[in-house]
Amino acid sequence: MSAQEQPTITSAYRSVGVTFEALVCNSTVFRDTLRLAAGAATKDVAILLLGETGTGKNLIAQAIHNASRRREKPFVSVNCSAIPDTLLESELFGSEKGAFTSADKLRKGKFELAHSGTLFLDEIGDMSPVAQAKVLRAFEYKQFERVGGEETLHADVRIIAATNRPLDQLLAGGTFREDLFYRLNEFTIEVPPLRARREEIEPLVQHFIRECNERFGTRIRGIDPAAMTRLKGHPWPGNVRELRAVIKRATVATPGDTIRAEDLRLSVAPTSSDEIVPPGADSSLAGVEARHIEKVLKQTGWNKKESSNLLGISRPTLDRKISEYNLRKPT
Ligand SMILES: Nc1ncnc2c1ncn2[C@@H]1O[C@H](COP(=O)(O)OP(=O)(O)O)[C@@H](O)[C@H]1O
Ligand SMILES: [Mg+2]
Incomplete structure (x- = not known):
């Protein structure tokens, strides 16, 4: 052809x-x-x-x-x-x-x-x-x-x-x-999933910073240690796509040439392997995913476009998950 x-x-x-x-x-x-x-x-x-x-x-x-x-x-x-x-x-x-x-x-x-x-x-x-x-x-x-x-x-x-x-x-x-x-x-x-290969977070971050510098003409030199710690502890339900979105936003948002923890605007607290799930909370992956999605929706005021970007998933996938987990916009 x-x-x-x-x-x-x-x-x-x-x-x-x-x-x-x-x-x-x-x-x-x-x-x-x-x-x-x-x-x-x-x-x-x-x-x-x-x-x-x-x-x-x-x-x-x-x-x-x-x-x-x-x-x-x-x-x-x-x-x-x-x-x-x-x-x-x-x-x-x-x-x-x-x-x-x-x-x-x-x-x-x-x-x-x-x-x-x-x-x-x-x-x-x-x-x-x-x-x-x-x-x-x-x-x-x-x-x-x-x-x-x-x-x-x-x-x-x-x-x-x-x-x-x-x-x-x-x-x-x-x-x-x-x-x-x-x-x-x-x-x-x-x-x-990314959380099963956290050694990749650092080189991915460098890779995405380079990519953003080329695309946006920014001159970000790197990321400070506190920010890197945040990234390494994050559960990354949206995996590499979510990491890329976070770095992209931080690259544009940061006033200096180094990304700081506050530039990341990560929506959930870092987890560590020994973090205890609150009693009664659903600790299945689906349960964690549902809570994470709900938090991001809340953070964006239920702006689905922004939420799907932050989560690194498509709009139809977000819609599907919202109905699957029965998430409702608070009135
Ligand atoms: N190993 C990797 N190296 C560089 N970029 C990656 C890597 N894995 C994923 N990405 C980035 O993450 C984004 C999502 O990857 P994608 O292949 O679309 O995931 P999936 O198809 O599993 O949803 C891509 O746009 C790419 O920028
Ligand atoms: Mg895909």
Whole structure:
């Protein structure tokens, strides 16, 4: 497929430059993760990336593509949680002109656009079972039809899928088709949360300060020790994405050339491994997450855009969590 044939959704298949070497890595666990991913990259197997939001699944998927024999071909990504179920099928498989009221022209789907390259199905745990069945068929038999189309099309894609949902929960709840899971599960890679690799916080901070200096023309030289201690003790429910957002804001907010603890505006007190959960409080990860989200919402006056930025999650994910945890704006 030539570049001229890809007119509409350009951002989805811009050539991606992320390589394994470009990822900040300073811990044994994450090094093992990357080694596993780099090993699988050259084998053309389907890969399932599991890990909390913001842990780097997206970057790893790009790095895998760039280390594979498909690297010169398109890398196309689809965020399954951001697309309503009614639109997902046409997004993935395309639609013929006139397939539905707004279909004023033929639109290629992501499978077609990814032909001979890699298709990254992000947040696949949020895909409906019906859509999953169609993906399985397209994947297994390399065949599909555009919405409203008769012709059977063929595409050769390597699939990398990712989800932030715990797998056992997905399978037990019946929300994830086992047949698709076993097909995708040719190779599963778990990406550890940031709190399981705190050695990475310091080099990530340096990395993000450099990145911000380049982007904003700031001249931040570093971060003071008290601020670093805060960062190292933070639970990071939004993982690396949250850390990046915090550094970005601090870089812009700080009046001097060094980031101080007060520039971080971290919304929760630092935790240490021996911190005691208040009696009666739900100390499950979900419970901690719910409380953290509530605090951030309170801090922003329930400004969801700002809250999702601070938390390092997307708006739809925030909305989902708000309803999942039954969080209510105080009246
Ligand atoms: N190892 C890393 N090195 C550098 N930046 C990282 C790393 N991991 C994550 N990031 C940053 O965190 C952000 C979120 O990563 P992403 O791959 O989108 O996470 P996920 O897909 O798991 O939600 C990225 O924009 C990137 O800037
Ligand atoms: Mg992601």
